[in-house]
Amino acid sequence: xxxxxxxxxxxELSATDVLSRQQRLEAAMKAAGLDAFLVYxxxxxxxxxxxxxxxxxxWSDALLLIxxxxxxxxxxxxxxxxxxxxxxxxxxxxxAHSPKPGRLVGERLAAAGCRRIGxxxxxxxxxxxxxxxxxxxxxxxxxxxAVFADVRATADRAELDLVFRAxxxxxxALQAVDPNQERAGEAVSxxxxxxxxxxxxxxxxxxxxxxxxxxxxxxxxxVPLGRLFAVRLSLAYNGVWIRLTKTFSRxxxxxxxxxxxxxxxxxxxxxxxxxxxxxxxxxxxADVSAWRLEVPSGTLPLAETAxxxxxxxxxxxxxxxxxxxxxxxxxxxxxxxxxxxxxxxATEAAA
Amino acid sequence: xxxxxxxxxRLARAMAETGLDALVLYGNAWQNDYLRYAxxxxxxxGEGIAVVGRDGxxxxxxxxxxxxxxxxxxxxxADIRLASDLVGEVAAVIERLGNSRVAAGPAxxxxxxxxxxxxxxEDATAxxxxxxxxxxxxxxxxxxxxxxIADEGYAVFRAAARPGRPDYALIAEIEAFFxxxxxDDNFMIIGVGGPEVRGMAPPSGKLLKPGDMVTTxxxxxxxxxxxxxxxTLVVGEPSQAQQQAFYIFKEAxxxxxxxxxxxxxxADVARAENDVFRRYGLGDYVTSExxxxxxxxxxxxxxxxPQILEDVTTTLEENMSIIVHxxxxxxxxxxxxxxxxxxxxxxxxxxxxxxPRELFAGTAGKEG
Numbered sequence: 167x168x169x170x171x172x173x174x175x176x177x178e179l180s181a182t183d184v185l186s187r188q189q190r191l192e193a194a195m196k197a198a199g200l201d202a203f204l205v206y207x208x209x210x211x212x213x214x215x216x217x218x219x220x221x222x223x224x225w226s227d228a229l230l231l232i233x234x235x236x237x238x239x240x241x242x243x244x245x246x247x248x249x250x251x252x253x254x255x256x257x258x259x260x261x262a263h264s265p266k267p268g269r270l271v272g273e274r275l276a277a278a279g280c281r282r283i284g285x286x287x288x289x290x291x292x293x294x295x296x297x298x299x300x301x302x303x304x305x306x307x308x309x310x311x312a313v314f315a316d317v318r319a320t321a322d323r324a325e326l327d328l329v330f331r332a333x334x335x336x337x338x339a340l341q342a343v344d345p346n347q348e349r350a351g352e353a354v355s356x357x358x359x360x361x362x363x364x365x366x367x368x369x370x371x372x373x374x375x376x377x378x379x380x381x382x383x384x385x386x387x388x389v390p391l392g393r394l395f396a397v398r399l400s401l402a403y404n405g406v407w408i409r410l411t412k413t414f415s416r417x418x419x420x421x422x423x424x425x426x427x428x429x430x431x432x433x434x435x436x437x438x439x440x441x442x443x444x445x446x447x448x449x450x451x452a453d454v455s456a457w458r459l460e461v462p463s464g465t466l467p468l469a470e471t472a473x474x475x476x477x478x479x480x481x482x483x484x485x486x487x488x489x490x491x492x493x494x495x496x497x498x499x500x501x502x503x504x505x506x507x508x509x510x511x512a513t514e515a516a517a
Numbered sequence: 518x519x520x521x522x523x524x525x526x527r528l529a530r531a532m533a534e535t536g537l538d539a540l541v542l543y544g545n546a547w548q549n550d551y552l553r554y555a556x557x558x559x560x561x562x563g564e565g566i567a568v569v570g571r572d573g574x575x576x577x578x579x580x581x582x583x584x585x586x587x588x589x590x591x592x593x594x595a596d597i598r599l600a601s602d603l604v605g606e607v608a609a610v611i612e613r614l615g616n617s618r619v620a621a622g623p624a625x626x627x628x629x630x631x632x633x634x635x636x637x638x639e640d641a642t643a644x645x646x647x648x649x650x651x652x653x654x655x656x657x658x659x660x661x662x663x664x665x666i667a668d669e670g671y672a673v674f675r676a677a678a679r680p681g682r683p684d685y686a687l688i689a690e691i692e693a694f695f696x697x698x699x700x701d702d703n704f705m706i707i708g709v710g711g712p713e714v715r716g717m718a719p720p721s722g723k724l725l726k727p728g729d730m731v732t733t734x735x736x737x738x739x740x741x742x743x744x745x746x747x748x749t750l751v752v753g754e755p756s757q758a759q760q761q762a763f764y765i766f767k768e769a770x771x772x773x774x775x776x777x778x779x780x781x782x783x784a785d786v787a788r789a790e791n792d793v794f795r796r797y798g799l800g801d802y803v804t805s806e807x808x809x810x811x812x813x814x815x816x817x818x819x820x821x822x823p824q825i826l827e828d829v830t831t832t833l834e835e836n837m838s839i840i841v842h843x844x845x846x847x848x849x850x851x852x853x854x855x856x857x858x859x860x861x862x863x864x865x866x867x868x869x870x871x872x873p874r875e876l877f878a879g880t881a882g883k884e885g
Contacts, residue, residue, distance in 0.1 A: 167547070167704055169692060171685040172719040210545045210562065224706070224719045225547070245809050251718040289604045289630025290564070296629045355697050362689030370561055371696070372587060384590030385559075387699050400562075458582060466563065470582050488583075 168209050168224040168402070170367040174255045178331070178404055179220050183324040184258050187218055190317045192234045198313045201280035203232040204271070205314075206291055211465035214286050215240075216405040217318060217325075221256035222367070229295060230259070231271050233278055241267040241274075268298025276303040284310025287464050311464055318462065321483035325406060329484060332403035333503050335364045336410040343397050345414040345421075350375045351388030353414075354397055367402040374398075374499060377413065381456075381490055381497045393417055396499035398488070400468075407467035409460065409486045411501030424498055427452060427491060435504040438487070441479040444472060448489060455497065457489035459504075520655045520740060521557040527653060528555060529573045531644055538617030540569040540641055541607065543627050550817035551623050551645050552577075553741050558592050559701050560584060564628075566600075566607045578607055604630035611636050620644065646822055650814055651836050656742060657860055660815065660838045663744035664858045664869035666698055666737045671746055671872050678731050678879045680752050684709050685720035687731075695737055704736035704743065704819040714851045715807070727753040731879065732854045734842070736819040743819040745840045746870050747856030750877035762847040763876035766855045769793040769843035770874065773812065773825075777841065777859065777866040783829040787811040790843040791827060799847070808845035815840055815858055837861045 195203050207215035208227035215230045216222050219238060228242035240259040243266075244252065252261050264270040275283065281304070285291055288309035299305065321329075339361035347353040350373045361369045372383035376392025383398050398411040412428070415421045430451050438447055440459070448454045456474050461482035463469035471480045488501035518526075532540060544552025545564045552560065555567040556577040563581035577592075578600040579585045585599040600606040608631055611619060621627055622641035632638070652660070670691055677690040684707050695703050706717035709729050717732055725731065729752045736745040749766075751759055769790045776789035790811045791803040802808070812825030815838050823831035825841065833839075842856025857870035 168719055169688050169703065169705055170720065171683075171722055173721050208545070208547050210547055210564070225704075227547070245805070247716040247807070247809065248718055250715070251721075254721070289628055291629040292625055293627045293629045293632040294625030296632075351697060351699075355693065358696055359689045359693035362692060363686050365685065380590075382586050382590045384587045385701055386590065460583075466581075468562070473582070 168222060168368050170362050170369070170402075171365045172222070172224060172255055172367055174220065174257060175404060178328060179324050181258050183322065184218060184220050186322070187317070188232065188238060188258070191218065191232060191314070194313050194317050195232070195234060195284060198284065198310065199282060200284035200308065200310060200313070201233070201282050202275060202278070203284045203286070203310060203313075204291075205230040205232075205286045206295070206465060211290070212405070213462050213467045214314065214465040217462070219256050219259050220405060221252070221259070222405050227267075227292070229267055229271050231274060233274075233280060236278075239271070239274060241270045243267050266298050268295035269302055272299035272302035272305075275299065275305055280305060282306050282308060284308050284313055286314045287311050290465070314464060319481040319483070326484065328404050328406040329408060329503050332401055332406050332408045333410065335361060335366060335403055336399050336401045336408060338364060339366075339369070339401070340397065340399055340410060340412050343412070343414060345395075345416050348390060349388045350386055350391055350395070353391060353395075357397070357399065361399065361401055365403065367404065369402070370400040372398045372400075377497045377499065381499060383499075394420060394496055394498070398499070398501065402467070407462075408503050409468065409488060409501055411488050411499045413498045413500065420496070423493055427493060427498055428500060431500045431502070435487070435502060438504045440482060440485055440505045443477040443479065444487070445474060445477045451491075453492040455490045455492055457487060459485045459487050461485040518655075520653075520659060523653045523655050524554050524648075525573055525575070527648055528569060531648060532569070532571060535644060536618060537620050537639070538571050539611070539614055539619045540567075541611065541619060541621035541631075541638065542567045542569065542641070542645070543621070543623065548623060548626050548818070550649055550821060551641075553817050554645060554648060556592065556595050557741060558588050558595065559738075559741065561587075564603060566603060568607065568610055576610075578603055604628045604634070607631060608634040608636070649816055649818070650822055651834050652816060652838060653836075656816065657836060657838060659740040659742035660744050660858070660860065661869055663737050663739040663742050664746070665871075666695070666700060666739060667735050667744050667746040667858070668871045669698070670695060670735045670737055671748055674733060674735065675750055675877055675879060678725060678750055678752060680725050680727055680880070682725050683720070684723045684725070688720055691735065700737040700739060702738040704745075705733055708732040708852050710851060712849065712851045715846050716852055717854070725752050728756070730759065730851055730853070732852055734854060734856070736815070738819075741817055743815050743817075744838070744858040744869060745815055745819065745842075745856065746858065746872060747840070747842045747844055747854035748872060748877065749853050749855060750879045752879045754878050755876050756850075759850045760876055762850045763853060763855070765793060765797050765799065765847070766843055766853050767874050770841060770855050770857065773841040773843060774857065774859065774866055774868060777833060777839075777861060779833060779835045779861060779863065781833055783823040783825045783831045783833065784827050786833070786841060787825045787827045787829070790841065794843070794845070802845045802847065811843055812839055812841040812856065814838065833861055835861055835863050
């Protein structure tokens with residue numbers, strides 16, 4: 167679930183921002199001959215509805231119905247008692263509550279005479295909701311993931327600024343890792359607290375406790391730490407997710423080498439051209455043994471779109487890169503937001 | 518034998534008793550109980566499907582590489598398979614099962630693409646729900662551990678609730694505490710204020726001030742099993758009105774717990790709680806307008822069956838674990854929560870919560 171701060175912040179993501187996204191989708195729907203568009207959300211598959219409305223459910227699930235010329239309808243199984251909260255963090259939608267949110271959507275579709283319905287990730291739509299819709303309306307579902315992807319490909323300024331804010335927050339939190347602790351749980355004990363106190367909506371922490379033995383990351387509890395270990399913080403801030411990975415060492419000489427690599431990574435991150443192969447660009451920095459690029463995709467906040475085996479470009483404005491670099495025989499894990507358009511927010515650049 | 522092994526054996530027995538050849542169990546970080554019953558992995562991102570054969574062999578299909586990697590570290594004994602095309606790959610596996618009897622669940626959450634792939638599934642919901650509700654002894658031991666950590670967590674929460682602090686700072690403190698105790702997950706929402714507060718939600722940045730009631734339900738997860746505690750505190754000293762209102766909730770909780778024993782229905786317990794409110798002229802406030810449920814099951818999901826409501830006729834059985842919580846709105850002082858997790862024993866309830874049933878007085882004088 168989402169347990170951290172969830173608040174509508176007009177200065178960060180305005181009603182105008184999300185209305186503009188809705189209008190872009192409506193234009194794409196028209197071009198694709200769709201009468202209506204459906205986007206499913208729960209706190210795992212939140213990215214589609216978050217993009218269109220700024221809203222993320224902390225629990226349960228919902229359907230967002232877009233019919234051109236009308237306010238979006240958020241139909242949810244969350245009870246009426248949390249309606250005020252939903253409206254406070256979702257000012258551009260009509261909110262309707264029902265134990266059968268699909269049925270409610272179906273009734274609206276029937277009343278509006280909609281026949282051809284675009285669905286984001288149709289195959290992943292919960293079957294119960296699809297059946298509820300079909301039980302009260304005669305509609306044709308069409309997978310419209312490509313329509314949404316076209317609208318979503320270019321991030322707007324509000325999204326990029328939120329990514330930048332999330333990254334700053336994650337960097338601050340990772341400062342709380344204590345590399346001198348003997349065990350992983352003790353080393354990262356303050357990390358989540360710092361992140362949440364700074365306003366993180368959610369965070370997940372994973373550790374590779376001994377990079378000289380294994381570079382895979384997991385939630386491993388209080389296992390002993392090796393000479394070189396890595397921490398990955400996946401963090402959500404105001405609906406936007408980023409992943410930051412950092413390698414730590416108690417050895418001063420190794421620490422210095424890692425720091426140089428980090429500086430090179432930070433310098434390279436905004437220069438990376440995501441539209442072409444990444445491998446050759448990364449090799450200019452250091453030997454890289456494995457990497458993955460994740461971008462917001464459909465309902466997923468972050469989904470892998472390229473890696474060292476499938477080095478294909480992406481249309482996304484920014485991505486999150488996680489990479490394993492080779493440093494004198496050891497593996498060093500680094501990661502964070504990257505991409506040409508991942509540039510400093512206008513306000514901070516001016517300052 | 519590990520708890521995961523216990524579950525696998527119970528699952529195999531249930532499949533044999535019903536003549537099933539395979540089970541297809543879907544899960545994500547929200548609805549993970551069906552999946553986790555078969556494979557002991559706490560999924561966080563993306564989606565997963567476990568395919569369980571009659572011989573007990575189980576494969577877990579995960580759609581995100583990052584989660585498949587984590588599963589390979591956290592569950593080295595499990596058969597983990599990365600399936601970017603989750604629906605297509607699982608549909609192909611099921612197709613290869615031919616004319617065998619396959620059940621799938623939870624029905625509502627199965628991917629539409631799987632349901633329309635051509636294979637007719639039986640509904641596994643009732644079979645799995647029963648396994649989830651009536652637990653083995655080692656499953657109940659995990660619920661006991663989770664309840665003990667919930668008590669510890671509430672002590673941390675109480676100490677954190679100081680005037681001038683934002684609500685999300687309390688969550689930050691409790692989550693950090695839980696992580697140090699090996700709690701991977703926790704369901705919690707919060708309410709801060711007075712009569713204007715009608716329920717609980719995620720934190721919104723409200724600053725605690727003297728006189729505020731602070732409600733929360735903490736639901737930590739140990740070994741995959743959740744237990745819940747609901748308590749209310751007042752920043753500073755509770756007023757007489759707040760105390761008087763609270764005593765009704767305490768009486769209702771005690772009446773509900775007293776009604777719990779094998780053979781009664783969920784409705785009987787709800788009625789026992791609600792009758793107390795009705796006696797005090799607060800019958801309107803036990804309707805769906807003001808409250809969702811009067812308790813629910815806890816286990817591999819924080820809010821599982823049976824729901825404790827006056828129209829739920831599920832019979833309570835030995836070895837179920839539930840929370841009884843008469844949480845609702847009080848028109849004079851606002852939303853109050855109070856609830857204890859318990860295990861249903863042969864002779865009655867084993868109440869797990871050790872935190873006193875009090876309207877706690879929080880620190881009033883110390884800022885920040």
